[in-house]
Amino acid sequence: MSVATLGHQADHGHADGHDDSQAAYLERTRRNRLGMWLFFASEAFIFIGLLAARFYLWVDEGGQMMRPELDQVVGLIVTVVLLLSSYFMNRAEVSIANNNRRDFLWSLVITAILGTIFLVGVIIFEWGMLPFIFEGHLKPSDGVFGAVVFGMTGMHALHVLSGIVLIGNVWWLGRKGHFSAERHWGVEATAIYWHYVDLVWIFFYPALYLIGHAYGVGH
Amino acid sequence: MSERKKPVAKAKVKAGIYRTGYIVAIILAVVTGVEYYIATHFNSFAVMMLLGLVKAYFVVNYFMHIKTLWTEEESH
Amino acid sequence: MSLFSLGLVRAIVGQILGMLTGMATTMLIRVMLGLPAWAAEPSWTVGAIFSIIGALWAVGALSDWAKWMKGEETPMHHGPPEGKPAWTRYFGVDYNHKVIGVQYTVWGIFLLLVGGTMALIFRTELAESGRQFLSLELYNNFIGMHGFIMIFAILLGIGGMANYLVPLMLGAEDMAFPRLNALGFWFNVPGSLLLLSSLFIGGWDAGWTAYPPLSARGPIGYQLFFLGVFAVGLSSIVGSLNLLVTILQMRPKGMSLFKMPIFCWAVFATSLIQLTATQLIGLSFLMVSTQRALGMGFFDPGLPGATLMTGLGDPILFQHLFWFYSHPAVYIFILPGLGIISELLPVFSRKPLFGYKWIALSSLAIAIVGFLVWGHHMFVSGYAPVLRYAFMYSSLLVAVPTGVKFFSWLGTLWGGKLTFETPMLFVLGAISVFLIGGLSGPILGTVPSDLPLHDTYFVVGHFHATMFGGFVFPFFAALYFWFPKVTGRMYNETLGKIHFAIMTPAFWVQTLGQMGVGVMGMRRRIADYDPTLGGGSIEAWQLSITIAGFLIGFGVLLMLWNFFQSAEVGVLAGDNPWRSRSPEWQIPSPIPEHSFASPMVVHGEPYDYGLPEPYVAFAAAGDD
Ligand code: HEM
Ligand SMILES: [Cu+2]
Numbered sequence: 001m002s003v004a005t006l007g008h009q010a011d012h013g014h015a016d017g018h019d020d021s022q023a024a025y026l027e028r029t030r031r032n033r034l035g036m037w038l039f040f041a042s043e044a045f046i047f048i049g050l051l052a053a054r055f056y057l058w059v060d061e062g063g064q065m066m067r068p069e070l071d072q073v074v075g076l077i078v079t080v081v082l083l084l085s086s087y088f089m090n091r092a093e094v095s096i097a098n099n100n101r102r103d104f105l106w107s108l109v110i111t112a113i114l115g116t117i118f119l120v121g122v123i124i125f126e127w128g129m130l131p132f133i134f135e136g137h138l139k140p141s142d143g144v145f146g147a148v149v150f151g152m153t154g155m156h157a158l159h160v161l162s163g164i165v166l167i168g169n170v171w172w173l174g175r176k177g178h179f180s181a182e183r184h185w186g187v188e189a190t191a192i193y194w195h196y197v198d199l200v201w202i203f204f205y206p207a208l209y210l211i212g213h214a215y216g217v218g219h
Numbered sequence: 220m221s222e223r224k225k226p227v228a229k230a231k232v233k234a235g236i237y238r239t240g241y242i243v244a245i246i247l248a249v250v251t252g253v254e255y256y257i258a259t260h261f262n263s264f265a266v267m268m269l270l271g272l273v274k275a276y277f278v279v280n281y282f283m284h285i286k287t288l289w290t291e292e293e294s295h
Numbered sequence: 296m297s298l299f300s301l302g303l304v305r306a307i308v309g310q311i312l313g314m315l316t317g318m319a320t321t322m323l324i325r326v327m328l329g330l331p332a333w334a335a336e337p338s339w340t341v342g343a344i345f346s347i348i349g350a351l352w353a354v355g356a357l358s359d360w361a362k363w364m365k366g367e368e369t370p371m372h373h374g375p376p377e378g379k380p381a382w383t384r385y386f387g388v389d390y391n392h393k394v395i396g397v398q399y400t401v402w403g404i405f406l407l408l409v410g411g412t413m414a415l416i417f418r419t420e421l422a423e424s425g426r427q428f429l430s431l432e433l434y435n436n437f438i439g440m441h442g443f444i445m446i447f448a449i450l451l452g453i454g455g456m457a458n459y460l461v462p463l464m465l466g467a468e469d470m471a472f473p474r475l476n477a478l479g480f481w482f483n484v485p486g487s488l489l490l491l492s493s494l495f496i497g498g499w500d501a502g503w504t505a506y507p508p509l510s511a512r513g514p515i516g517y518q519l520f521f522l523g524v525f526a527v528g529l530s531s532i533v534g535s536l537n538l539l540v541t542i543l544q545m546r547p548k549g550m551s552l553f554k555m556p557i558f559c560w561a562v563f564a565t566s567l568i569q570l571t572a573t574q575l576i577g578l579s580f581l582m583v584s585t586q587r588a589l590g591m592g593f594f595d596p597g598l599p600g601a602t603l604m605t606g607l608g609d610p611i612l613f614q615h616l617f618w619f620y621s622h623p624a625v626y627i628f629i630l631p632g633l634g635i636i637s638e639l640l641p642v643f644s645r646k647p648l649f650g651y652k653w654i655a656l657s658s659l660a661i662a663i664v665g666f667l668v669w670g671h672h673m674f675v676s677g678y679a680p681v682l683r684y685a686f687m688y689s690s691l692l693v694a695v696p697t698g699v700k701f702f703s704w705l706g707t708l709w710g711g712k713l714t715f716e717t718p719m720l721f722v723l724g725a726i727s728v729f730l731i732g733g734l735s736g737p738i739l740g741t742v743p744s745d746l747p748l749h750d751t752y753f754v755v756g757h758f759h760a761t762m763f764g765g766f767v768f769p770f771f772a773a774l775y776f777w778f779p780k781v782t783g784r785m786y787n788e789t790l791g792k793i794h795f796a797i798m799t800p801a802f803w804v805q806t807l808g809q810m811g812v813g814v815m816g817m818r819r820r821i822a823d824y825d826p827t828l829g830g831g832s833i834e835a836w837q838l839s840i841t842i843a844g845f846l847i848g849f850g851v852l853l854m855l856w857n858f859f860q861s862a863e864v865g866v867l868a869g870d871n872p873w874r875s876r877s878p879e880w881q882i883p884s885p886i887p888e889h890s891f892a893s894p895m896v897v898h899g900e901p902y903d904y905g906l907p908e909p910y911v912a913f914a915a916a917g918d919d
Binding site: 030031034035038039041042043044045046049050052053056057058060066068140141142143144145146147148150151169173176178186215217 | 363364366471472475532536537539540543544545570571572573574575577578579582585586589590591592593597601602603604605606607608609612615616619
């Protein structure tokens, strides 16, 4: 039976348009999935735009590619933390698909904790928002270095924050027994969103920390 | 990894898939280390981007299972 | 029935309350940080963000998502709201794509009237040289505001046509994501209200393109303007996402992509652009906004001798980011309209669409090439000279797929049994007007001729011709054409023809007149001009443009009056007054709540007029 006819029956089956069969659920999930990926494609343009701004602006008079000398240890740690969180997010999804609820819930908790550590790392160490703990290197108003660093990390942090909220929500619903091995689109959506946030960082990390000649910015 | 050729969504319900997660995480960690090493020793834009693409491939393929977009899932 | 049962009223109240909450929050935070409580710009900015959420929340566009987060089921409600008159559904959140399509269209026409009024005001100022009654600030505000309100109006008009027509043309019950569809519409309400209210807190005076450094320093109105654009941009993004999924996954049995009605192709290409490029205008405005609010100097070069730590921002970067959206945006404006032309021509010539595949692919080609030409707006910006060549040649390349469309239209008309009802007249008018716009494009796309013409009224004439030919005329054709489907009644044909007879020549005068004064040396965005330009003839030209503008306005009012009248007293139109083969005409007018009583199956080709086999058929009722 082709997808199109399935979709049609799903729409006509009940007057209130809510067909509860597994086939209809899969059909809805297919649509949701495509929608989610189109959303990623759309968002990619923000991040590509920011990267373009970074490579356009961080150039010195001689045309050399530059970067501000940020704290490499902080950069490496938050990167690894985010990567680890992606592993646990994946583990959560695999677990619910195997009906392993304990593992599912714990993996979500660990993912959220790691995400929070990433966020705190960015806010305290990258941004220096709490100067009594750590004196930051840059302020937003420090020329194009400040503007782009805060622009890129800020946009990314906003996505991390929303991801953490989603994970919390999925965890709460999961505890109430909301997902099953056959039906867990909510988990899948949150998972691929979280991986997407990780994916963005895969390109932001080298762009911010690794590429170009270091330019001392110590305060 | 024999799961690789099968539709990911189906593979998702096999217990062996846990192993894929470990392996991908380890690969990502190793590539990140290489990235850091190259950046601190050589400074090459092209290599950085290339390594970024390698990591992106693993994330998109194994964590985000992009294949589910075009493989049919079976109803249970 | 209380006023608050109207969603629109709740949205506006919610927006005001949201604004106040945002302001209060800002003040609280400032007090906690030990700063003086009131600071205008942060308060208005945060207030504006809250106001968008407040409006969406109050109208109820977010409530189903809130329920999902709580794990509750949200069964889909069909039909008018319970316990309220049926018409109220048009003023609140409704998930039926036909209702949402009408909401988009009506809100779009409302904005068209607001923007048109502003244009008539500053056209009156320009009718004579010297300064009459508009202050310079207000003049600057009105031209920018006119521009962006019209862009909103166009986006809404497109959203209206696409939401109403695409599911019907695909034989689908609704869009893929009905809730997202409603949310997409409701974003526009707080968005356009924010834009309009920016006039009252200082406005914004840099024209619709909002180039820094002016936009980074001007009044607070800029922040409301930016956030208004954000809200409408979000509507574009979620709307196009929805349309793409609908087109890709909800086609009926037998309808391959190349058997869709051609309008769906136009919407598909448009949605691809909208989905992606819109982010860039959001980003560029966000960057200006943060430069204003937090001193993030993306576009601020700093003092002489600045380093990467103290400046070196670049205003040209803004132009790149901005035009990376705003050039493709012009194709967003015209592709659906061109789709309407291709859709209606076969109906009124009783012939197949000439070169269906070529038209379908040319829409995609325009969408893709359109991403490569943004730099033709920047020939005089001072970017690397080699870019001039690149963008000149890529711009001229766009003429190829556009030409394909023209030849296909001529091929369709050729030897057809033409009839000239109002929709057909507007289609022909659209072609004539778009031709003017299309021919002036390459003149601007060529560097040597653009250098003297840049920033003159020639550009204004150029884009009015492309937008009227690519959107306004086809949109009006579509309104007349589908009016009987939406209301079940026929509009008044005589009034329709009078509207056409007034508007078309008036528009020719307007657009050619604008180009003419531009060649004489009249700069755009200037409230006054030298009366000796054009050997002293410029005032006569300006006066004719103003008169033409008023005639167009009169024509639009005539059309609206016609529609209001005919919706009540027009003759019953029957199900298929145009003898069209398209799916939406094979079902009753007005369309019942569930459009298709039984699943649709595609047999033939979409535009095979004169063949016995129908394009679509419906399985016998009750077999699903
Ligand atoms: C044959 C294809 C076209 C070419 C080669 C072309 C070229 C150009 C160029 C070079 C400019 C910049 C003029 C200047 O500022 O000096 C321009 C402006 C403009 N064009 Fe086109 N154009 C074409 C079609 C269109 C279409 C189809 C639209 C649809 C609505 C359009 C809308 C505009 C607008 C809105 C502007 C003014 C932007 C502003 O405010 O500065 N153009 N065009
Ligand atoms: Cu352009």
